[in-house]
Amino acid sequence: MEYLKIFFMNTALLITVAYLANLIYKHTISHAPETVKKASWVVLSIFAGWITILFGYRLHENAIFDLRFVPLIISTLAFPQPFILIIIGVGIGLTRLIFGMNEAAVAGVLNLSILGFVCAGLSYWVRRTTVTIVGKGLLIILVVNLMNAVNIIVFGVIPDRVYITEIMPITLPAGIVLSMLFSLIIRDFQLDLQRTGQVVRANKLLSAQAEELHKNKIVLEERAKQLMLASQFKSEFLANMSHELRTPLNSIINLSQIIEENDQQLTPEEITEYGSIIHRSGGDLLALINDILDLSKVEAGKLDVVNEELNVSEIPELLALQFTVVARKKGLEFNINLSEDVPAVIHSDPQRVQQILRNLLSNAFKFTLNGFVSLNVRMIERSEGQALKRWVVFDVQDSGIGIAADKHTVIFEAFQQADSSISRKYGGTGLGLSISNDLAKLLGGYITLSSKEEQGSLFSLYLPL
Known part of the structure; x- marks a missing residue:
């Protein structure tokens, strides 16, 4: 025991x-x-x-x-x-x-x-x-x-x-x-x-x-705010768009009606002037419609890019023909510089490159009351990992009203501008920069911005070689 x-x-x-x-x-x-x-x-x-x-x-x-x-x-x-x-x-x-x-x-x-x-x-x-x-x-x-x-x-x-x-x-x-x-x-x-x-x-x-739900709640609330802002911006866009559409349409309708009703009473000079206004209004209307169509194609992923030989030296000449008159009318100095190291030919989409530069220059002239607007074409090389990548850079610089630092990202989004009152003061729908930014990405490049209020702006389009 x-x-x-x-x-x-x-x-x-x-x-x-x-x-x-x-x-x-x-x-x-x-x-x-x-x-x-x-x-x-x-x-x-x-x-x-x-x-x-x-x-x-x-x-x-x-x-x-x-x-x-x-x-x-x-x-x-x-x-x-x-x-x-x-x-x-x-x-x-x-x-x-x-x-x-x-x-x-x-x-x-x-x-x-x-x-x-x-x-x-x-x-x-x-x-x-x-x-x-x-x-x-x-x-x-x-x-x-x-x-x-x-x-x-x-x-x-x-x-x-x-x-x-x-x-x-x-x-x-x-x-x-x-x-x-x-x-x-x-x-x-x-x-x-x-x-x-x-x-x-x-x-x-x-x-x-619980923590994840809280984070999701914050994200949803932020998303709701973004949707509300997007709705507000679209409403403002539609208001601007109705104004932009109505102005050229009214000019076309009214002037064509005057010509139709008073054909015998109008002098040849008046008919020529009215015809010029109608032609200009029709061009503005067509440009507006093209912007809207381009934006819808980009968002739908159906905008085609055609890569072919692009003569870089021809671009400044074509833009000079288009904007020299604008510069003269506004009393602005317009300079174009092409660096010697820029290659004569690159592969990109000529039509889309010119469209981007026209949008950037149009904005530069629109928001510059005095001073200058310039276009500089240059070459840079940057190291990306172990590779050395070369870029052609188109700098569009102005001495205009400038853009506040907190608006540098917003202005590249569709239907948005740095200030909604700008469209009323200067005109425009706010689509140009959004379309240009999307087109730059489709071309394999990007757009950068350097600007301060009342100190002008510098938009740079980077295209890869």
Whole structure:
């Protein structure tokens, strides 16, 4: 009966150690790195083995009977890694030497070391088998208890007949039953730990989802503001558009009606003047319609770009013919400069390049009351990663009203201008820069802006070579 008392005491001690370890784990190392957790488990297992030896049954001065192998059984299920199990087996065995250096102590070291290697072998089976956790536990408990008995018979200091007939019939069944009992208790701790972990993970997930919902709410609110602003800008655009459409149409309708009703009374000079106004109004109307069509094609992804040879030297000449008269009428200085290092021919879409530059120059003349407007064509080289990329740059600079820094991005968006009152003061729909920006991207380039209020603007069109 003494064996059973000591074995029950060992089980109680192991349960106490497991309970305290569970508390420590929850409040200290539950969030530690995996290596720290494994090291802590090894230390705990060796300590549990040592404490069972401390309160083991001393058959005589040297032989001690206890459940020191139980922490090794639990470790095989908890951390089925051969190296860890060998360390635990050898470590528990070495603690036996604390209680005296003798033949029984050496046998104890040898016994636990062998059990460590046996459990290391079982760990391969544990990781690969599809057997349930209960089945794994039963097999490991039986194998370890039987191997412990065999080792005592082979290496122990107690006579084989005495051990087999008097001790093993009590210690082997008791060891198996108490190992199962302790394993069930540890399993309950493990399930409780898993439930706690699931709750913690669920709380983290809910917090992350709540944070994500909050971010999405902010994004949706921002999007709603953008949609509201877009609606406002489109309303302003439609108001400007109706004005822009009505002005040339009224001129065409009224002047053509005057010519029709007073054909005989009008002088040739008046008819010529009226015809010129009608022609100019028709041109303005056509340009406006073309802008709207270009914008719709770009947004629909159906605007075709034709890459062909573009004579760079011809562009300044064509633009000079178109804008020199405008500059003269407004009393502005108009300069065009072409750098010598610019290649004579590049591959791009001539029509779209000229359209972009016309839009930029039109805006420059529109918003410049005095001073100058210039067009400079130059070459630059830029490193992009390991490659050196060459660009042709068209700089359109003016000394006009300039653009506030916070409006530099807005003016490139469709239906928007730096100031809605600009359209009333200077005319226009605000589509030119948006179309030009989209066309530049289709050509593989981009447009940059440098401007300050009342200090003029510099728009630069970059086209790749």
